[in-house]
Amino acid sequence: LxxxxxxxxxxxxxxxxxxxxxxxxxxxxxxxxxxxxxxxxxxxxxxxxxxxxxxxxxxxxxxxxxxxxxxxxxxxxxxxxxxxxxxxxxxxxxxxxxxxxxLQSEQYQAMKSLTGIFGVGVKTADRWFREGLQQPSDVARSGQRLNHAQQAGLQYYNDLNTPVTKAEADVISRIVEGVVQEVLPGAEITLTGGFRRGKQTGHDVDFLISHPEEGREEGLLPKVVSLLETQGLLLYQKTTRNSYLETKEGPARPPSNMDRFERCFSIFKLERPRHSTSPEEPPQAACEESPRGEDSALEQLAGERQDWKAVRVDLVVTPVSQFAFALLGWTGSQLFERELRRWAGQEKNMSLSSHALFDNKRKQYLRASSEEEIFAHLGLEYIPPCERNA
Ligand code: DCP
Ligand code: MG
Missing domain, CATH: 1.10.150.110 (DNA polymerase beta, N-terminal domain-like)
Incomplete structure (x- = not known):
């Protein structure tokens, strides 16, 4: 042959x-x-x-x-x-x-639309599907009991299912930067998530907030949120307090996937640019029709084009001593994160989280002030963010 x-x-x-x-x-x-x-x-x-x-x-x-x-x-x-x-x-x-x-199955299509509602996970979507609901408008009509997140998820369904552009993320970065500086001069914000990996669109915008002096970040978030609210920039927010505790014996096992930073899940009300007068302004791509236009009967003022767009934003506060771990943990991709933790556990007998790295054999925390140091602790070659798109 x-x-x-x-x-x-x-x-x-x-x-x-x-x-x-x-x-x-x-x-x-x-x-x-x-x-x-x-x-x-x-x-x-x-x-x-x-x-x-x-x-x-x-x-x-x-x-x-x-x-x-x-x-x-x-x-x-x-x-x-x-x-x-x-x-x-x-x-x-x-x-x-x-x-x-x-792709053609009723269940897949329904689950896709229903889990597309902010605040709705697979379990809830599955229950609704079994009750005969298939899309957001069914949920709206059904009189289901909804929590605040889900109500917002329905209300802003179209916007939240329209990709956020990098240009929009940059506008939000400037807003957040301004508010954070006003509340605590010297505090720093970092864009993480998919945008840090070089993506041009995302489903949300993720930020880390920190201060070079340990402890100064405490109490920052409620003030930032309240200032954003005063300025009418928030359509929804839920803030949770920091619940991370470090113990000598290392992290509780199994370590939770969810981190314990003080954080705010929010929906921003982002002004759409009126006229693109300068090339620096965000492109009008932000105003393209939603791919799920058929659902617009829902909440977004039936057909009426708003001069703002609802955008999901996550604000996460980290003490500077945990910053490198938080940065690594929030840059993703989700699979990359999962694999890092699996590598740490299975190959190195270490526990990695967005807060810390613990050596289970030596029973000690391994400190790091950069992502490079964490990769080195893990015995891994450094992979830059744009090559973490696993
Ligand atoms: N992350 C995680 N576990 C969580 C929440 C987040 O590991 N419970 C990490 C991995 C994600 C990153 O944080 O990559 C940001 O979460 P997103 O869900 O926003 O994911 P991306 O930013 O990567 O995707 P998208 O572009 O769709 O926003
Ligand atoms: Mg994201």
Whole structure:
């Protein structure tokens, strides 16, 4: 047999935090298909399957070229039998029947719309679906008991399901910066989350707030929130207090995934630019029609175009001693974070959180004032934010 074109075998490490994963990659047809299955597994509360598909996706994202034949996958980690079957079908037929069926299923579509409501998780969405609700307007009509977050989620459904642009994130950065400076001169804000990884759009805007002098950040957030409210900039907010406690024995096991910083989940009321007079102004892209326009009957003043947009913003306050951990923990991606914690636990017998790194063997905390130091403590090569898009 004639050998085909010479195969270049790519090797990749097994943990996403050992790999460089750029934002732009060469296998979007495959990753988008597998992400549908990952999402569907999440809707079915099948955590194992959800993670398995996400790991497969992250391996494909890290490849330096497009996959053309199954042989290209030889030796790659995290590609389970199910993922391979889907990939094979797409390489041969251009699409996967399982993915198509999933996309068309009533349950998937309903769960997608319902979990798209801010404040609604998989459990609630699933209960509503079983009660016959399929979309936000059904929920609005049904007279369900809703908490404040869910009420806001319904009310601003269209805006909150329209991607936030980098330009909008920059406008919000300037607003937050101004308010924080007014409350506590010298405090610093840092844009984290997807935007720090180089994404041009996101579902929200994430900030860390800190002060170079330990302890000065205490009591800051309620004042920031109250000033934002006075200025009419908040449509919704829920502030929770810091509940992090460090003990000599290390973090409680299993360490909670959720961090314990003082934080504010909010919805900003962001003025839309009137006329783009200077190139520095945010582009009018912010004013494009929502992809879910058919639901506009909901709350957003039926058809009436508002001169503002609702945008989800998370404000997280960290003492400067925990800043590097908070930065690493809030930059994401979610899978990258998960893999960092798995690496720490399984390979290094350490516990990593957004607050600290604890060496379980030596029973001591490992301090760090930069992300680079944390990677070094973990015995990992440093991966910059723009290559953490696992
Ligand atoms: N994060 C986490 N666990 C949480 C909350 C957040 O690990 N419970 C981390 C990982 C995320 C980052 O914080 O990447 C920000 O959370 P987002 O949900 O905002 O995720 P992204 O900013 O990455 O995505 P998007 O662009 O959609 O906002
Ligand atoms: Mg985000």
């Amino acid at each position: 004639e050998p085909g074109p010479k195969a270049v075998m790519i090797t990749l490490n097994g943990y996403a935090c050992q790999r460089r994963t750029p934002l732009q990659h060469h296998n979007t047809v495959l990753t988008e298909a597998l992400l549908v299955l990952a999402e569907n597994a999440e809707f079915c509360e099948d955590e194992g399957r959800n993670i398995a598909f996400k790991r497969a996706v992250s391996v494909l994202k890290a490849l330096p070229q497009a996959v053309r034949k199954m042989g290209d996958l030889q030796g790659l980690p995290c590609l389970g039998e199910h993922s391979q079957r889907v990939i094979k079908e797409i390489l041969e037929d251009g699409k996967s029947r399982e993915v198509e069926t999933t």
